[in-house]
Amino acid sequence: MAGLNDTDLLLNDDWQIAQATGGDALLVSGLDCFFQDIRLEAQTQEGELFYDETWGWSLLDFIQQQDDELTRLEITQRVRLKLARREEIDSETIEATAQFNGDTVSVYVSFRFKGDDKEYQLEIELDRVKVEVIVK
Structure with missing residues (x-):
């Protein structure tokens, strides 16, 4: 998992390595790297990463499920x-709600980093084909 002080390769909208005009790979660091890692993990099924079987949120498991209180929970x-597995996030501040909208599921998440009062928000949209995470 990427932390707040890490650097990684920048990925474009198609999740391919972003390239500068000269062909070099672009880098992303800090908060942008952290949120890129969250987006990747949210879109991954648990167990897909061979060296960390717990990485991945497996949100596609919930497509085709009934809209009821238990599923939203x-x-x-x-x-x-x-x-909460990410040590930078204050787990006490994580709030999430889920809402079914026809064939899609929307998940709204807010949290704070430890020692920081700023609230960060994620909007996760699931449909039959993909998971999209928007950082607000």
């Missing part, structure tokens, strides 16, 4: 647990 619990 399962979704929000999974998101909370996965975010």
Whole structure:
């Protein structure tokens, strides 16, 4: 998992390595790197990463499920647990709600970093094909 002080390769909208005009790979660091890592993990099924079988949120498990209170609770619990694994996030501040909208599921998440009063928000949209994470 990437932390707040890490650097990684910048990925474009198609999750390919972003290139500068000269062809070199671009880098991302700090908060942008941290949120890129969260977006990647949210879109990954648990167990897909061969060296860390717990990495991945497996949110696509919830597509085709009934819209009921138990399913919404399962979704929000999974998101909370996965975010709480990140030592930079104050787990007491993680709040999540899930809402079904026809064939899609929307998950709204807010949290704070330890020692910081600023609230960060994520909006996660799930449909039959993909998971999209928007940092607000």
